[in-house]
Structure formats: C-alpha cells, structure tokens
Amino acid sequence: MSRDIQYSIVVPVYNEELVIQETYQRLKEVMDRTKENYELLFVNDGSRDRSVEILREHSLIDPTVKVIDFSRNFGHQIAITAGMDYAQGNAIVVIDADLQDPPELILDMIEKWKEGYNVVYAVRTKRKGETFFKKQTAAMFYRLLRSMTDIDIPIDTGDFRLLDRKVCDEMKKLKEKNPFVRGLVSWVGFKQTAVEYERDERLAGETKYPLKKMLKLSMDGITTFSHKPLKLASFAGILMSGAGFLYMLIVLYMKLFTDSTITGWSSLIVIQLLFSGIVLLMLGMIGEYIGRIYDEAKDRPLYIVQKSYGLENRKLYRDHRMQ
Numbered sequence: 001m002s003r004d005i006q007y008s009i010v011v012p013v014y015n016e017e018l019v020i021q022e023t024y025q026r027l028k029e030v031m032d033r034t035k036e037n038y039e040l041l042f043v044n045d046g047s048r049d050r051s052v053e054i055l056r057e058h059s060l061i062d063p064t065v066k067v068i069d070f071s072r073n074f075g076h077q078i079a080i081t082a083g084m085d086y087a088q089g090n091a092i093v094v095i096d097a098d099l100q101d102p103p104e105l106i107l108d109m110i111e112k113w114k115e116g117y118n119v120v121y122a123v124r125t126k127r128k129g130e131t132f133f134k135k136q137t138a139a140m141f142y143r144l145l146r147s148m149t150d151i152d153i154p155i156d157t158g159d160f161r162l163l164d165r166k167v168c169d170e171m172k173k174l175k176e177k178n179p180f181v182r183g184l185v186s187w188v189g190f191k192q193t194a195v196e197y198e199r200d201e202r203l204a205g206e207t208k209y210p211l212k213k214m215l216k217l218s219m220d221g222i223t224t225f226s227h228k229p230l231k232l233a234s235f236a237g238i239l240m241s242g243a244g245f246l247y248m249l250i251v252l253y254m255k256l257f258t259d260s261t262i263t264g265w266s267s268l269i270v271i272q273l274l275f276s277g278i279v280l281l282m283l284g285m286i287g288e289y290i291g292r293i294y295d296e297a298k299d300r301p302l303y304i305v306q307k308s309y310g311l312e313n314r315k316l317y318r319d320h321r322m323q
C-alpha cells in the first residue's frame, strides 16, 4: 500500500449538516498550512440529514476528501474505528465534526509527533457550552474508570488525538465489538504525550450523545478494561452474608433466652427491598459482561459500508472486520 499520504484526518459525522461545511473549510485551512499531503476522511455514521450529500459534493471537486458511508448508525466509536481502518496517512488524527475540538490544535499535535511521540492526545482543560450535568458526569466517569483499571487512561480526554501509523496498525488488530477507542489507545502503549486545550461550544446543532449513548460508552469503557464490578459482587456477597449471620445470632439469642418478641414489618420490608435491589444490580452487572461476550461470540462485522466516495481508485483496505 502506498504511503504517500502524510496525514489522515478522520471525522465521524452523524447528522451534522449544519456544521459540516464550516468544519471542512477549517480543516482545509489548517491542513494546507502543513504543506504536506493529507486526506480528509469523513465517516458518515448513518446520518438522516444532508450531511452525506454535502460531503459527496466536496469529494467530487476536492480529491483530498474521502467519504465512507455506513448503511446505518453504528455509533461514534465504530465510526472512528472504520476511519482508522481506511486511513492511509503516516499520522492519523481523529477529530469531531462539530468544531468543539479546534482544528488548529492539529498543528501542535503534528509538532509533537515530529519530535518523536507516537500518540498525542488532547486534554480538555475547560469545557464550554455543555451542561453542568454533562461536565460533572464526564468528570466523574473519567475518575471512576481510572480508579478501576490498571491501564493509564488519561483523565478528561476524548477521542481528539493523533496516532502514528504504527499505533494505528496495532489498533487495527484489536477486534473488539464494543470498542472504547480512547482506552484502547492507552492499552496499545507506545510513546504518548498530551497537548492541552479549551473545548469550545458546538458550532451548531445538538449533541449527538444523549444520555443513553453516554451510558453505553461508559459501560463499554468499564467492562472492557476492568473486572472490578464483578469482584464487587463477591465482596458485597461476603459482606451481606457476614451481616446476616451476626444478625441471626442476635435473633436466636433473643428467641431462646429472652421474652421479647421481635416486631417490625417495616424493617423486614426495608431489608428485603435493599437486598433484592443489590442482587438485581449485581445480576445486571453480570448481564453487561455476558452481553458483551455474546457480541464477541456472534462475531458480526463491526460495520457495513454501503458506499464510499473518493476511494474508488484505491483498493479498499480489508481486514478481519470486513470479511
């Protein structure tokens, strides 16, 4: 495969018709400044608006624009994965389509890359224009994840980052069905460094990450990198049976050696609810793992590409994900 493309910019796109034009222009401006070859690889993740038409028009006049069009919405993480599968550059940059990640920062990343770093990730020092709830839950999540895993997953870091070709090739070997890309990059290792930035507001449109998708992402992060929730079940079990045993002794003593009868419907119902709650929670947690094992066992392709633009003259990259 030829490697004459220096930089691949991977942009996942889901219903971004309001911003995609501006994003294209900003990226173009920044990348032209490098004076090196690059490609802008947009992955259309099943948008239901005009995003893909706009991108297609660009690809017709601008040979640096390439578009992969999914057959439906597969999700942000999978869109990024597909972008990495198809990217041909010596360095690959993943960036959101909504200009919350400033394209100008790519130049700083490239500088670090040229200094010899294999991964340059962008750490958010501030997040603007996002709800208090989102900021708080995100901050909590990154810290929780970090405390649960042995892998050094940087805090407050999204998927905005530069990967060296070597790292990207290693990432391609991972066959996870519920990928948590930012964690996997840490898992792969190599020489990593950070650049800091303030996260802007979304240029236009709404977030494409509703609570449901955020929860899915955090569960993916935790389950792929940690068994701690499962261990928590045995820990809670030991604790609960210990407490139960002690209480049994007290009850027996009162029954056999005292006259006091034990009253308390309310305490019974509270204990009942509390404990069945814990048990169901643990079952659910186990279910999360089993569901993911099931996804792996089925081994379906990770995504389906229905069309591509700007990639016609190129033998499409194929790997285990796309057999």
Ligand code: UDP
Pocket: 011, 012, 013, 014, 015, 016, 045, 073, 074, 075, 076, 079, 095, 096, 097, 098, 100, 202, 206, 207, 208, 209
């Ligand atoms: N995105 C995607 N598929 C999805 C959801 C989001 O490709 O199912 C893209 C979206 O177009 C954007 C990026 O992922 O380029 C991040 O999404 P968003 O900006 O909505 O997330 P937020 O910044 O609010 O966390």
Ligand code: MG
Pocket: 096, 098, 100, 202, 207
């Ligand atoms: Mg965004």
